[in-house]
Amino acid sequence: MSRRIVIDPVTRIEGHGKVVVTLDEDHRVADARLHVVEFRGYERFVQGHPYWEAPVLLQRVCGICFVSHHLAGAKALDDMVGVGRAITPTAEKVRRLGHYAQMLQSHTAAFFLLSAPEMLFGVDAPPEVRNVVGLVEADRALVTRVVLLRKWGQEILQTLYGKRMHGINSVPGGVQKGLTVAERDRFLRGEDGVPSMDAVLDQAQDALRLFADFHERHRAMVDAFAPVPMLNMGLVDAAGDADYYDGRLRVVGPAREVVAEMDDHDYLDHFSEAVEDWSYLKFPFLKAFGREQGSVRVGSLARLNVTRHLSTPLADAELQRFHAYSDGMANARTLHGNWARAIELLHAAEVVRDLLHDPDLQGTDLVVDPGPDAWTGEGIGVVEAPRGTLIHHYRADDDGAITFANLIVATTQNNEVLNRTVRAVAEQELSGRSEITEGMMNAIEVGIRAYDPCLSCATHALGQMPLVVSVYDAAGGLVDERVRG
């Protein structure tokens, strides 16, 4: 008899979804899907608000990467008021500082609190050990370093934005405030409860050390775990290397060859979105490649596949090892997403260091006022959020009231790769097995977590709603289900 497996909720991710695996009569995977079952509607209820409120209102879509939403919205408003990319050096560097500080604290949380338990204890370790409490008991010193590292990033956000979460810094055409010398020195020297810059640069390499050790001990498993070849997308600068705040959207294929490149304003010309009746999450794809071939992967793994270099030395050295490991080809190994995230964490720390030493942060030329004649009434802002490419697109009428908003978030871009990953893991772990173990079910969640998905962002959904994994037989009978919050 065929079977159907349900994992509901999938844990240690942001938001609510469930996985349904259907097995045929030979216990082989007939189908496997990630269903996203939450819905919000931010794009609708921002309509009618004054345009300048959009980045402040819409950042509330997420409690983790709110800075990314705030900045994508701010860049869209730069467009709308006619400033475009011509903000002042101080404004751009202040925005970048917040952006990379958020990348550091978000990647720290995703890597250590969500993904590290499996690296330390194994995918099939007992669930009562395989969690953040288990981490604390196993390595209190490491967790202390992690907490301090995350705090350092959050304190930068608190300083720039006024609050650790959902504060304000960017306004149309610039920023509200820069960084004083005293504020800067606190983060360089490590005063008032935050570690020093040198300590942060050391702690930011803990993730790489942990992954290297995990990889060394489980090389075959890590490398063979659910490889999913996809197109890869990320923002690049004029030289074609990764820029997480601004640039052109570049897509590379399996040999890391450029297969598409576009100005962010042209995303609608290149992308279409498919809708499936079993998920609230849309499936974007490149029109030129079609629904089956045109979906892209975004986020850490994708960005490192796209870029040739990172602009900071320690991270770039590790990037070259990362590229060499795949012989220069695009890395499609799902668990190498954690390696990529660790490299980006270090890169973010190095970029923040460089920015903190830049006197432009103390500049006073904060906002460009282009005057009313420059008004365009439409804006598109793109940044590389921790989880991948984030697009905010707004239109406003001549009075300044928002009439249209479209948010395409990283997890939406990753919808197809997430589904393919679920299927790949299910085929590897469940196919042909008569007994389904907790470890096998967890393997599916591990595959999903490698993308650090934020289903709340993706559906702009409300509340903390976890994910479910279910297994069904061919007759529709529920064989097994995991519901964990």
Add this chain to the structure above:
Amino acid sequence: MSITVTVDGVPVTVEEGATVADAATAAGAYVPTLCFHEDHPALGTCRVCAARLDGRVVAACSAEVHDGAEVEVAADDLATMRRQVVGLLFAEGNHVCPSCEKSGRCDLQAVAAETGMLTSEFPYRYPGRETDPGDARIWLARDRCILCQRCVDLVRDDEGRPVFTLTGRGPDTRVELDHATAAGLSDEQVAAAVDLCPVGAILRKGVGYDEPIGARRFDVASVRERALRGERR
């Protein structure tokens, strides 16, 4: 001439003509106000400043004390009344503090925090209120209006003509902005009108969030601290 009154049993001396709110301030007792502005005659429209004068509940901003008057401010029933009035103001509008640029400098938000009104005990009405974004410099967000009438009574152009008026009755009452008169206001007068609004109903177009969190009016000193040093605006 000085007179002596008691505030919650504590004798204080105030000048003749002083209000219940003045007497409370002299005694170091906080009475919240919303529609009252120190530079203008009392309006008495919002009723947030409920206090008891000689056993009768009054609007503290407008009721004058007399020699020997007994004022009550701290009684539980009065605190409840003030909290409920604030709650009603929230329930009958559409207030979205998290994204409102007036957050941190909004009297309604500040008074809500001081009176313990963290969520309204009355059902929210979610009224359909039309925004007027059509003026060149002023965005009138009626969702956030509490009908205090500060703008109606106090905003005038150089000829003394009102810029804001009230129309409708009961729940249909709303503030109207006369665009033609507003066009004659100087930028300073527009800024003053925005500042006069105790909520985020009157906004300066395109200028939102010009003060960083931490430097905003009520970040620097709370509405209670300001009232107790006699600053009510």
